Amino acid sequence: xxxSASSITVPTFTGESTFASSFQQVLSNAVNLASLPIQEIQxxxxxxxxxxxxxSSLESTFQSLDSAVQAVDTASSGSLSATSSDPTSVSATTTxxxxxxxxTIQVDSxxxxxxxxxxxxxxxxxxxxxxxxxxxxxxxxxxxxTTTTITPTGGSLEGLxxxxxxxxxxxxxxxxxxxxxxxxxxxxxxxxxxxxxxxxELSDSSGDLLGTSTLGAAATYQVNGSSTVLQSDxxxxxxxxxxxxxxxxxxxxxxxxxxxxxxxxxxxxxSSFATAYNSAFSAVEQQTGxxxxxxxxxxxxxxxxxxxxxxVQYSSGSGLVGSLNDLGLTVDKTGTMTFDASTFSAQSAANxxxxxxxxxxxxxxxTATNALTAVDDSTTGDLQSEYTTLQSQVxxxxxxxxxxxxxxxxxxxxxxxxxxxxxxxxxxxxxQKTYYTELFQAEYPASSS
Amino acid sequence: MASHLEQLEKxxxxxxxxxxxxxxxxxxxxxxxxxxxxxxTLPKGDPRAREAGRKLIDxxxxxxxxxxxxxxxxxxxxxxxxxxNRYSRRCGEPGRLSVQLDA
Numbered sequence: 001x002x003x004s005a006s007s008i009t010v011p012t013f014t015g016e017s018t019f020a021s022s023f024q025q026v027l028s029n030a031v032n033l034a035s036l037p038i039q040e041i042q043x044x045x046x047x048x049x050x051x052x053x054x055x056s057s058l059e060s061t062f063q064s065l066d067s068a069v070q071a072v073d074t075a076s077s078g079s080l081s082a083t084s085s086d087p088t089s090v091s092a093t094t095t096x097x098x099x100x101x102x103x104t105i106q107v108d109s110x111x112x113x114x115x116x117x118x119x120x121x122x123x124x125x126x127x128x129x130x131x132x133x134x135x136x137x138x139x140x141x142x143x144x145x146t147t148t149t150i151t152p153t154g155g156s157l158e159g160l161x162x163x164x165x166x167x168x169x170x171x172x173x174x175x176x177x178x179x180x181x182x183x184x185x186x187x188x189x190x191x192x193x194x195x196x197x198x199x200x201e202l203s204d205s206s207g208d209l210l211g212t213s214t215l216g217a218a219a220t221y222q223v224n225g226s227s228t229v230l231q232s233d234x235x236x237x238x239x240x241x242x243x244x245x246x247x248x249x250x251x252x253x254x255x256x257x258x259x260x261x262x263x264x265x266x267x268x269x270x271s272s273f274a275t276a277y278n279s280a281f282s283a284v285e286q287q288t289g290x291x292x293x294x295x296x297x298x299x300x301x302x303x304x305x306x307x308x309x310x311x312v313q314y315s316s317g318s319g320l321v322g323s324l325n326d327l328g329l330t331v332d333k334t335g336t337m338t339f340d341a342s343t344f345s346a347q348s349a350a351n352x353x354x355x356x357x358x359x360x361x362x363x364x365x366x367t368a369t370n371a372l373t374a375v376d377d378s379t380t381g382d383l384q385s386e387y388t389t390l391q392s393q394v395x396x397x398x399x400x401x402x403x404x405x406x407x408x409x410x411x412x413x414x415x416x417x418x419x420x421x422x423x424x425x426x427x428x429x430x431x432q433k434t435y436y437t438e439l440f441q442a443e444y445p446a447s448s449s
Numbered sequence: 450m451a452s453h454l455e456q457l458e459k460x461x462x463x464x465x466x467x468x469x470x471x472x473x474x475x476x477x478x479x480x481x482x483x484x485x486x487x488x489x490t491l492p493k494g495d496p497r498a499r500e501a502g503r504k505l506i507d508x509x510x511x512x513x514x515x516x517x518x519x520x521x522x523x524x525x526x527x528x529x530x531x532x533x534n535r536y537s538r539r540c541g542e543p544g545r546l547s548v549q550l551d552a
Contacts, residue, residue: 421470422520428474429513432481433506440502 041397048394050294052387054287058295058304059383061276061283062376068269068276069359069368075269076261076356076365082243083258083349089251094259098242100353104224104254107247110235111195111219114143116202117176118188119211125186128157128175133188136204139163141190143171144198144233157186164202170194194233195219219247225254260349267341274329274339281308281335300386303375310371312337314364321347321355324364454483454501458508465515473512481505 080100082092089107118133125131132155139150141164152163157175164173172191179185190200190210199213218231223239230237235247243259284304287295295301312331316322324330328343344352357363375382457480464472484505491498 418470419520419524422468422516425470425473425516426513426520429477429509429516432477433509433513436481436484436502436506436509440499440506444499444502 038401041401045394045397045401047294048390048397051298052390052394054294055300055383055387055390058280058283058287059376059387061280062304062307062372062383065273065276065280066369066372066376068273069365069372072266072269072273072356073359073365073369075266076353077358080242080259081262083260084245085256085258086251089247089249090255090257091246091248092239092257092259093244093246095242095244098259099240100260100350101240101258102350103239103243103257103259105239105245105247105251105257106222106254107249107251108220108222108229109217110247110249111232112216113192113195114198114200114213114216115189115191116200116210116213117190118202118209124179125157126179126184128161128186130156131186132157132160133209134160134204134206136206138204139209140201140203141167141169141171142199142201143169143190143192144194144196146170150202157188161188164190171200192216195235196233221247222254258349260353263345263349266352267344270327270329270344271339271341274337277308277311277337280304281337284308285335298386300382303382307371307375311364311368314367316355316363319351319354321351327352327355454480454487457483458504461508461512465512465519468516468519470516473516477509477512480508 077100080094080098082094082098084090084092090105123131123133125133135155137151137155139152139160141148141150146169148167148169150160150163150167150169152159161173161175164171170193172193174189174191175186176189177184178187188202188209190202192198192200195216195218197215197217199215200210201213202209218233219235219237220229220231221237222229232247236244237247239245239257240259243257245257284301287293287298287301288305289296292301312324314324321327326343326347328340329337330340331337355364357365359365359369373381376384378384457476461473461476461480464470464476484501487501488498
C-alpha cells in the first residue's frame with residue numbers, strides 16, 4: 001500500500017522577492033487541494049479493508065454454522081441405536097450397516113438348549129482336579145447330530161470339560177456338585193449351544209457317560225406382522241443388515257424395534273446448531289441498520305440474511321415433524337433461536353429422521369447445507385466472491401494512490417522550480433529597476449521612471 | 450551598437466513573454482550593462498542618453514509586470530487544476546494531476 005496522503009509534505013519555499021511569503025501560502029494550498037483525491041481513495045481503501053475484516057468475521061460464523069449442520073447430519077445418520085418396546089422379551093443391537101426404520105418381532109418361544117448330565121453309576125468324583133468320570137483318554141461327543149472326538153490332557157474332570165469347551169463341537173461343559181459340601185459328587189453337564197431338539201451324547205470305549213438328554217427346542221418368532229412362523233437355532237437373529245435382536249422371552253405380542261439416530265448425540269448437535277445459528281444471526285445483525293458495521297447496505301448482508309431465513313422457515317410440508325419448531329428449535333421476536341430438549345424428546349425418532357433427511361438426499365439438512373454452502377463455500381461462495389472483489393478493488397486503489405502520489409511529487413518539484421525562478425526573476429527586475437531609476441534620476445534629474 | 454541593444458531588448462521581451470525566468474534575470478542584467486556601456490560613449494548632456502535610460506526603465510518595468518502577471522496566472526491555473534482534479538475523481542474518472550507548469 002502506498003503511503004497515506006497525510007505523509008505528503010508541502011515543500012518549503014525560500015524566496016527572495018517580496019512575494020515569497022504569498023508563494024509559500026499558494027503552494028501549500030495547491031498541494032493540499034491536489035492531495036484531496038488521494039485522501040478520498042485512502043478513505044475508500046480503509047472502508048474496503050474494514051469490509052474485508054467484517055467479511056472474514058462473518059465467514060467464520062457461517063462456517064461454524066455449517067459445521068453445526070454437518071454435526072446434526074452425522075448425529076442423525078451416522079450414530080444409530082436400536083430401542084425395544086419390550087426389553088424383557090427382545091433386546092436389539094446395531095452396527096454401522098443398520099438402516100434407520102421400525103421393525104416388529106413377535107417371540108412365540110425363545111427356544112431351549114438340549115442338555116445332559118453324567119449318569120448315575122459313574123465313578124464318584126470328589127476332586128474334579130484330579131479325578132474324572134472316566135479314565136479313558138479319548139471321548140466321542142455328539143451334539144447337534146455331529147460327532148467330535150475329544151482328547152483331554154490329563155485325566156481330570158476339569159480337563160475333560162476344558163477339552164469340550166475348547167473344541168468346535170458346539171457344546172458347553174460345566175461341572176456341578178450333586179453331593180454335599182462334606183461329601184461332594186461332581187458331575188459333568190454338557191449343553192448344546194444351539195436351540196434344537198438334538199440329544200447330547202458323550203461316550204468312551206465302555207459306553208455312554210451321560211444320562212438321558214433333556215431335549216431343547218428351536219426359537220420361534222414372527223417378523224413384521226407376517227403369519228409365517230420362523231425358527232432359529234440361536235436366540236440372536238439378524239432382523240435386518242446391521243440389526244441383531246436377542247429373543248429373551250416369549251412376548252405377549254409384536255415387539256417394536258426402532259432403529260434411529262442416537263437421541264442424546266442428536267440432541268446435543270441440535271443444541272449446538274442453535275448456538276451457532278445465534279452467532280451467525282448476531283454477526284449479520286451487526287452489519288445492518290443505521291449503526292451497522294462496515295458492510296451495512298451491502299448486498300452480501302441481505303444474501304446472508306436470506307440464507308439464515310431459509311433455515312428457519314424450512315418446512316417439509318408433511319409428517320408429524322414438519323418444521324424446526326416441531327424439533328424444539330424456536331426463534332423469538334428478536335431472532336434468537338432456542339432449543340427445547342423436551343419438545344425434541346417427545347418426537348419419535350423416525351419422524352425426526354424423516355424431517356432432517358441428509359445433506360445429500362433431501363430434507364432440512366440438504367436445504368441447510370445448500371443454503372450455507374452457497375454463502376460460505378471457500379471457492380464459489382458469495383462471501384469468497386465478495387472478498388475477492390474487495391481485494392481487487394483495494395489493490396487497484398492502492399495502485400492509484402501510488403500513481404497519484406508520484407504525480408504529486410512531480411508536481412511539487414515543478415512548482416518549486418517554477419516559483420523559485422519566477423521569484424528570482426522578479427527580485428532581479430525589481431533590483432534592476434530601482435538601480436537604474438536612481439541612477440538616471442541622479443544623472444538626469446528631469447527624467448522620470 | 451544600437452542593433453545590439455535592440456537584440457537584447459527583443460530577447461528580454463521574448464523571455465518574459467514565454468516565462469523563461471532564468472533568461473529574464475540574465476537578459477535584464479546584460480541589457481542594463483549594455484545601456485550603461487552605450488551611455489559612457491555619449492557626450493555629457495546628450496539627449497540620447499536620457500532617452501536610452503527612459504527606454505531601459507520602461508523595459509524593466511514592462512518585464513516586471515509581465516513576470517508578476519505570469520506568476521499570478523500560473524498560480525491561478527494551479528488552483529483550477531487542483532480543484533478540477535478533486536472533482537474529476539468524484540465523477541469516477543482517474544484524476545489528472547500531471548500539469549505542465551514550466552514556462
